[in-house]
Amino acid sequence: MLHLYHGKTSVCSAKVRVGLAELELDWTGQILDLGHGEQNEDWYLALNPKGVVPTLIDDELVVVESSVILEYLAATAGAFLMPSDPRECIRAKMWLSDCIDVHAAINTMTFATSKRRQILASKTPAQIASSIARMANPANANKRREILTNGIDSEHVVSAFFALTMLFDKMERALASSTWLLGDHYTLADTSLIAYVDRLARLGLSGMWTESAPSVTRWLANSRDRASYSTAIKNYAGPPEEESAAESAGKNWEQVARKWAAFNA
Ligand SMILES: N[C@@H](CCC(=O)N[C@@H](CS)C(=O)NCC(=O)O)C(=O)O
Missing domain, CATH: 1.20.1050.10 (Glutathione S-transferase Yfyf (Class Pi); Chain A, domain 2)
Known part of the structure; x- marks a missing residue:
């Protein structure tokens, strides 16, 4: 199951959520409280050393950078949304x-x-x-x-x-x-x-x-x-x-x- 660490109003988190919705993928998520600096806690920095959301977890694979995550999701869903030409x-x-x-x-x-x-x-x-x-x-x-x-x-x-x-x-x-x-x-x-x-x-x-x-x-x-x-x-x-x-x-x-x-x- 895909798991997303994201922010409620963070634009790059929203961008990944749009991708998940368009691709109709099942996922679980955890919203980080960015205002209180949860993204800078050690457990999260171990996943995303820059201390930013989003981060996608797919089993043992950790994917950071919202555009890279979108590309991964499109590939996961059979390249739907990514032109083949x-x-x-x-x-x-x-x-x-x-x-x-x-x-x-x-x-x-x-x-x-x-x-x-x-x-x-x-x-x-x-x-x-x-x-x-x-x-x-x-x-x-x-x-x-x-x-x-x-x-x-x-x-x-x-x-x-x-x-x-x-x-x-x-x-x-x-x-x-x-x-x-x-x-x-x-x-x-x-x-x-x-x-x-x-x-x-x-x-x-x-x-x-x-x-x-x-x-x-x-x-x-x-x-x-x-x-x-x-x-x-x-x-x-x-x-x-x-x-x-x-x-x-x-x-x-x-x-x-x-x-x-x-x-x-
Ligand atoms: N290039 C990164 C940018 C990530 C980024 O800067 N995320 C913002 C929210 S949109 C963040 O986590 N900010 C937390 C902070 O600035 O402490 C991506 O697209 O994933």
Whole structure:
């Protein structure tokens, strides 16, 4: 039986849950409390030394990295969702490899806006410093510290804008004449991206693509209509409309819009 260590609202965990749902695989899971640092406990670091979710266990096999997990699941389920034609297959894999930069960008936008607001309002500077000090990966710890200090003015926001501009341009080109990223059939490429784009919409940041990449809005709606979205994302994070309305009150878009426009000018 497949066993997944995941986070309730973690985007890369959601991405794997979408894959499990699309492939109709049976699995068990354990949700880690990321806010309280459960991912940095010794028992979990023995499985995933970077102290991040998700981690998939299949008997004695430990698989980390959400895109690699998706590929493994697709192979396990008889390659369903992964095109068999070598050229299509490599196009799907390139979308999966884009996820490394896309994940970093989504993490940046989440922590530079909503999470920063929540963390600064609920924790003392000493509590923040000690939770960052527990992070296993020094690169992630340095990034978190800098973003919590500088918010939307963080140097990481510029890198995030670069990655997201490339993402929306590529998605718009792919979706201009087809329903899904690789054509008329839903594939692992679509599975790999829904949680990330959904997160930006939940943060109230859909202004990043509504005018420049309108096909992304249609793709997001189509992806949210699939049963896998309810099973894997909505059941854990709640309805997207409620979250984006709450986030709009936090004025994320007002903070981001001017910088985003300047970056794309
Ligand atoms: N590239 C990794 C990223 C994993 C990652 O950063 N996961 C986040 C949640 S989406 C996490 O566990 N964060 C915990 C922390 O930052 O302490 C993947 O796709 O699996």
